[in-house]
Amino acid sequence: MSEVFDQNAKQVVLIVDDTPDNISLLSGLLKDQYKIKIATNGLKALQIASSLPGPDLILLDVMMPEMDGYETCRRLKADPATSDIPIIFLTAKSQVQDEEMGLRLGAVDYISKPISPPIVLARVATQLNLVRARHLLQDQNKHLESLVQDRTRKLAKMQDAIIMAMASLAETRDNETGNHIRRTQNYVAALARKLKNHPRFSALLTDENIDLLYKSAPLHDIGKVGIPDNILLKPDKLTSEEFEVMKLHTVYGRETIISVEKYLGESNEFLRFAREITYSHQEKWDGSGYPENLMGDAIPLSARLMAIADVYDALISRRVYKPAFSHEEAISIMRKGSGTHFDPDILEAFLEITEEFRQIANQFKESDSHVPVN
Template sequence: MNSNDLSSTVLVVDDTPENLSLMSDLLREHYRVKVATNGERALRIAGAAEAPDLIMLDVMMPEMDGYEVCRRLKADENTKNIPVIFLTARTDPEDEKIGLELGAVDYITKPISPPLVQARVRNHLLLKSHADFLRDKAEWLESEVQSRTRDIQRIKDVTINAMASLAETRDNETGNHIRRTQNYVKALAQHLSRHDKYASFLDRETIDLLYQSAPLHDIGKVGIPDRILLKPGRHTPEEFEIMKTHATLGAEAIMVAEKVLDETETSFLRYAREIAQNHHEKWDGSGYPAGLKGEEIPLSGRLMAVADVYDALISKRIYKPAFSHDKAVSMIREGRGTHFDPDIVDAFLEIEVRFSEIAREFADEEDT
């Protein structure tokens, strides 16, 4: 916007016709001029679709004085950025202070000096044009950031879902296992997030990442030979040792993906790596692959341990029948402090009904 041509509109607000005529004559050569004789009309004009670029506002008007008009302009999202210059016969510095504190950009006393008025109007229109440009640029940048953020989130979702689908195709017994377990993990994390001990860690973003990452807990099974993975019966001790390597294989596969992204500690896959590596660790240190104990086990792995075991207990396998929900709850309770983190077992016991609901919602077809 050129600050000194007819593309700029100045609204002059004054209850005295002579003052309106004087200001109109002074500004008309360079700007489009609108006039209002009271505060209510000024607010209507300012809030119209084609808002003025600057408002020259008399302070002393009946019914609604200039201060109140300015206060309402600045309180309205649609008019708050219109610069206001007060025109007044008052010369008390306190009056000027009030006007500026209300959000006015300038304060001109009467009788006016035409060159001074012209200069200040020109300068404030120029400042407004720059401010509008910067504001539009900031809004555009914010829009771009939001768009890029959405793109990154979609990439994350596609990456995790693709890897989870790969893992699922290798184990035809699990059915909806990955969907159930990710919802168990989310329910546990949300419940624990209300406890002071976990609130700072389990924020919404972390819980979302845990939910998205949980389906990758068994991705390492892609590296287990079919003769072991798909064996229709219990494994021999030697076969079980090979089967146990899926935890490390999964973590290593995810780490390769992280290195491609040139990230490790800040990678969105870090919880997936932790879950794959640690969901078979036990609280008392008797788990695998590293024999971690207590809080040495990342929280993500401890959450997944409860979710995974509960689902294995209630699910039918070639080597075992499906246990009832109550039986599974009892067995999880028995594992408190040995197999499982006591805090997580306590949380599980408080929301075990929710686990039952999730199990029914995502039941395998043969169970429905």
């Protein structure tokens, strides 16, 4: 069957017969309306049928030497490349069981010899009209699929833009974070890829989920929009009361995601990761974090990944209350947090890809708030 369908081109009919007179009769009958190909035996028919452009219809004689029409039909139907080509048997064998055999093998019609030209023309036209209709339907379906894929891509791009806009809204409240959200989402993705084959994490860290983690990570601090400026932007150490207010950014972030889930009437993996990250990225492995003092594996994996990314970026970034640490200093500090602040297995993976973190940090550095990591 032709690889690309041209509805204006002549359709191709393959005549398979070992008798020259039969070939001449059928060719003369059909050549004005269709493009004719000829095979004088079954093997040649198989070769022509599997070549591109292939036939749109096969007129197949039953009684041929070496390989009869039935065996030729079996092989055509067994090959995925030719199985969809309609076959009409033309034969002098007119017993009911002969016709039954041909139809059982997959033929669409069975015409007895000697042939009646009007009958052949009518039945060939019927089958080729069906072929044309099927091709047009397939082309339409491909076009619709293309439109759907294009629309889906545009929607996904719009959703990503909305996510980044929401994250940036929180970022503008704290003008010292710079490209923090872009760096941290790339850190999270790099760390997740490193751990995807780890026995503790492989079930969750599928390629699809890693992509969702990458997309949801920028939302980790959206709750900061609810923190008063006098606390969020305070250049000095927070008082205990102020710190309690600052902790609420995790609660505000989770409530924002929950409100989205309620509006949708459902949740999904992306929203689940976003909810986990916003709420639990300040938890610590030993239970000394907030807001719930979760410990160990009780902390969602997404939040444990985010903790590594968030702390590393905070250490290498300049803040109003501290200078930027060097990459090496940040690594040294984080190494000490194994088993206390960080999941030991995740920190170990981080320590194996610190150079990748350095490259991400430099790729998204900003001169006003972030010192290049050298």
